[in-house]
Amino acid sequence: MNTPTVTTPAVRRRQLMVTAIMALIVLVPSLLGFGNKFREFILLFRGDVDGVFAISPIMNYLLAALGFFCLFGWAMLHGMFHDIEEPKRHFLETERELDRRLPNPPIA
Amino acid sequence: MTLSLGRAADSSLEEAGAPQPAHLVDAQLVETRLVAFYFLAALAYLFISMLGGFLMALQLVHINPLRGIELLSPGRWRMVHTNAIAYGFLANAFLGALHWAIPRLTLKPVFNRTLSYLIFVAWQIVVVSTAVGIVLGQAQGLEWGETPVWIDPVALLGLVLVTINFTIPMTQARGPLYVSLWYFMAAFVWTPLTYAMGNFVPEYWVNGTSAGAIGGLFIHDLVGLFVTPLGWGLMYYFVPILLRKPVWSHGLSLVGFWGLAFFYPLTGIHHFLYTPIPMFLQYGAVISTIAVEMVVTTVIVNFFGTLRGSGREIVTNLPIRWFYTGMVFYAITCFQCALQTTMTFQALIHFSDWVVGHAHLVMFGVFSMWLLGIMTYLFPRLLGRDWYSRTLCEWHYWLSAVGLAVMAGDLILVGVFQGFWWGSLQMWDVSVDGSQPFWIVRVIAGVAMFAGLLVFLYNLYMTWRLSTAPAPETARLPAATA
Numbered sequence: 377m378n379t380p381t382v383t384t385p386a387v388r389r390r391q392l393m394v395t396a397i398m399a400l401i402v403l404v405p406s407l408l409g410f411g412n413k414f415r416e417f418i419l420l421f422r423g424d425v426d427g428v429f430a431i432s433p434i435m436n437y438l439l440a441a442l443g444f445f446c447l448f449g450w451a452m453l454h455g456m457f458h459d460i461e462e463p464k465r466h467f468l469e470t471e472r473e474l475d476r477r478l479p480n481p482p483i484a
Numbered sequence: 485m486t487l488s489l490g491r492a493a494d495s496s497l498e499e500a501g502a503p504q505p506a507h508l509v510d511a512q513l514v515e516t517r518l519v520a521f522y523f524l525a526a527l528a529y530l531f532i533s534m535l536g537g538f539l540m541a542l543q544l545v546h547i548n549p550l551r552g553i554e555l556l557s558p559g560r561w562r563m564v565h566t567n568a569i570a571y572g573f574l575a576n577a578f579l580g581a582l583h584w585a586i587p588r589l590t591l592k593p594v595f596n597r598t599l600s601y602l603i604f605v606a607w608q609i610v611v612v613s614t615a616v617g618i619v620l621g622q623a624q625g626l627e628w629g630e631t632p633v634w635i636d637p638v639a640l641l642g643l644v645l646v647t648i649n650f651t652i653p654m655t656q657a658r659g660p661l662y663v664s665l666w667y668f669m670a671a672f673v674w675t676p677l678t679y680a681m682g683n684f685v686p687e688y689w690v691n692g693t694s695a696g697a698i699g700g701l702f703i704h705d706l707v708g709l710f711v712t713p714l715g716w717g718l719m720y721y722f723v724p725i726l727l728r729k730p731v732w733s734h735g736l737s738l739v740g741f742w743g744l745a746f747f748y749p750l751t752g753i754h755h756f757l758y759t760p761i762p763m764f765l766q767y768g769a770v771i772s773t774i775a776v777e778m779v780v781t782t783v784i785v786n787f788f789g790t791l792r793g794s795g796r797e798i799v800t801n802l803p804i805r806w807f808y809t810g811m812v813f814y815a816i817t818c819f820q821c822a823l824q825t826t827m828t829f830q831a832l833i834h835f836s837d838w839v840v841g842h843a844h845l846v847m848f849g850v851f852s853m854w855l856l857g858i859m860t861y862l863f864p865r866l867l868g869r870d871w872y873s874r875t876l877c878e879w880h881y882w883l884s885a886v887g888l889a890v891m892a893g894d895l896i897l898v899g900v901f902q903g904f905w906w907g908s909l910q911m912w913d914v915s916v917d918g919s920q921p922f923w924i925v926r927v928i929a930g931v932a933m934f935a936g937l938l939v940f941l942y943n944l945y946m947t948w949r950l951s952t953a954p955a956p957e958t959a960r961l962p963a964a965t966a
Contacts, residue, residue: 394785395735402743402778409771410750416764434765436681436701437750443673444745456660460738463662464730467589471725474513474588 388461513587515597518604520866522580523859525608527941529572530852532615534934536565541930544923555619563618563630569847570628570706571639572611577855578714579607582650582668584862585721589665592653599649603642610639628703629682636683643679647672663737667717670745674709678702693760697753700761700769704752707846708776713744715851716783719807722858723790726804727797732789736782743779747772754825758834773825780818787811802877806857809885813849813892817842820896832907837919838899845892848884848933856884856940863944872946876939883936891929898922 417434451457542548543558550556583600587593594600610631617623617632624630631639651672654665661669682702686695724731731737753761753769787808791797797804820842823829833839860877864870871877898919905915 391733391735395733395739398736398778398782398785399739399743402739402747402775402782406747406771406775406778409775410768413764413768413771417762436698440674440677440749441746444670444742448742448745451661457738458660460660460735461733463660464724464734466659467662467664467721468724468728468730470591471588 391461513591513593514584515594515600516584516866518597518600519580519583519862521604522576522583523863523866525604526573526576526580526855527859527937527944529568529576529611530937531941533565533568533573534930534937536561536568538927538930538934540565541923541927545920545927560619560621560623563623564615566628567614567618567630568611569852571614571631574711574847574851574855575607575611577859578711578718579604579646581718581855581858581862582714585664585718586650586653586668589662589721590653590657592656595649595652599645603645603649606638606642606645610635610642613638624683624687626682626686626699626702628706629699631683633683633687636679636687640676640679640683643676647676662720663731663734663741664717664721666738666741667713667720670741671710671713671717674705674713678705678709682706696756696759697761697765700755701749701752704755705749708744708748708751711847711851712748713741715854716740718858719787719811719854722803722861723787723807726801726807726861727790727794729790729794732786732792736786740779740783740786743782744776747775747779751776757825757827757830770825770827774822777818777822780814784811784815802874802881803857803861806853806860806881809881810850810853810857813845813853813888817845817850820845832903833899834903836899836902836906837895837922838903841892841895841899844888844895849888849892853884853888856880863947867947867951869947869951872943872950876943880936880940880943883932883939887929887932887936891926891933894922894925894929 414434539548539550539561540558548558550561583594613635614631617635618630622632622634624633624636651669654661654669657665681698682705685698690698720731720737750772751769753765754773757766757770759766788811791808798808799805824833824838824842860871860880901918901922902915905918
């Protein structure tokens with residue numbers, strides 16, 4: 377059996393920083409890019425009737441994104457991200473407990 | 485920590501008195517027999533798919549053993565090859581692995597076990613009907629959506645029932661959700677929607693360029709919103725168990741999940757660069773694809789961060805080796821994706837064998853490798869016996885991994901040659917003749933992969949035979965190492 381992983385404040389700070397940096401790298405350029413292209417779409421939609429056919433993939437995306445935005449809000453309100461690292465430890469403990477209940481536990 | 489598997493399950497454990505076989509204890513939560521059925525069905529379809537691929541590869545080197553039989557013409561075999569891998573192998577193997585993982589993650593059995601068996605039978609009917617429909621010439625004109633129109637409603641109903649059967653226990657799980665459950669939940673919503681979009685919208689509501697755009701979204705969303713979330717969700721489940729330590733950063737894993745949720749749905753149009761689809765949509769697809777590459781980077785960093793300090797497991801732990809080989813291939817395919825979506829590079833490789841190599845790298849090199857690794861880990865637990873031969877397991881891995889690496893590398897290389905031949909306005913025959921040596925190498929690599937599967941099937945058969953014999957006193961379940 378392995379010893380439980382100890383997460384020190386320094387490690388937690390580092391993990392938080394990596395998470396925040398990666399989130400920014402992903403979010404900022406993507407939101408800028410998408411926002412700009414969406415503005416172009418609106419301009420085209422207003423000025424060219426042929427541009428209407430492009431609405432189906434856009435609506436498809438917006439509906440999917442809206443659904444996930446709602447889910448994200450629900451998850452935040454229900455404390456899903458309160459202790460963001462806890463689920464990984466809880467899940468492994470559960471697995472170990474399930475295996476301990478076996479008459480012949482898997483060979484470690 | 486004390487767990488309850490439910491009153492019936494707990495009391496049956498206590499009343500048992502004498503130790504029960506391990507696979508029966510697993511069955512308190514997990515319908516182990518159904519997991520095995522799904523895996524066996526998946527392997528049967530993998531055999532058919534590889535056979536179809538082999539026949540297609542022979543056709544390209546001027547050998548067609550089925551010449552003159554219209555029903556088995558190469559064009560139809562090719563569709564059987566791609567559909568059998570998607571809906572036969574991947575879907576069945578995923579469903580089997582989910583029947584194992586979700587009850588153990590939520591500590592709740594699936595919503596209804598009878599429904600699980602019904603779905604299993606219905607899904608096999610869907611897959612076989614699809615193959616028969618394709619062979620009889622009833623394919624829909626949409627890549628990976630060739631399922632005949634009369635089977636589409638049944639397939640969609642099956643996917644909705646899968647969603648109900650798995651989502652109910654997931655909603656009953658207590659506390660913050662582990663990242664695997666986020667991925668699974670998203671996949672159960674995305675997959676029926678994607679299937680409906682691809683199979684019904686172009687068929688009944690839109691046509692022309694708009695249908696082309698929907699087709700592009702469909703084919704890529706099948707990869708990104710069906711296969712990818714299930715694959716990553718299962719990796720986040722199995723890798724920590726096999727390495728016996730938690731994933732490096734759960735927070736980073738959630739960045740990956742939410743990034744996929746928000747950026748993936750628009751990427752599919754990158755399949756239609758240089759088409760009449762408005763340029764802002766094409767550029768939007770390029771940008772969201774690059775955003776997805778960033779998301780992928782977070783996932784790769786997280787898994788290799790988890791492996792840090794346990795590198796030796798790659799050598800000693802066979803399922804882990806399958807998983808991490810798949811992750812290396814995943815990183816390569818995503819790097820390819822970033823190149824492919826640039827307009828300059830797309831002009832070179834469009835319609836060429838580069839794309840075929842890329843598709844094999846994704847479907848076999850990544851997701852099939854992960855699923856075969858999961859099977860390598862779970863079959864001994866399902867059968868209550870260790871593998872008949874560890875050496876044969878090694879052969880399966882090496883034949884598959886090397887065969888795939890050679891095949892993908894070969895096709896990617898010839899794709900570049902083809903792009904330059906066509907770009908320099910050479911005669912079509914020049915590109916076909918020039919491709920011959922590469923296509924011969926592809927046959928050899930495919931034979932190696934096929935041989936790997938046959939070795940695995942033989943090993944599985946012998947293991948099953950041993951499992952039906954009386955167990956010796958010292959028999960133990962295999963642990964995290966296969």
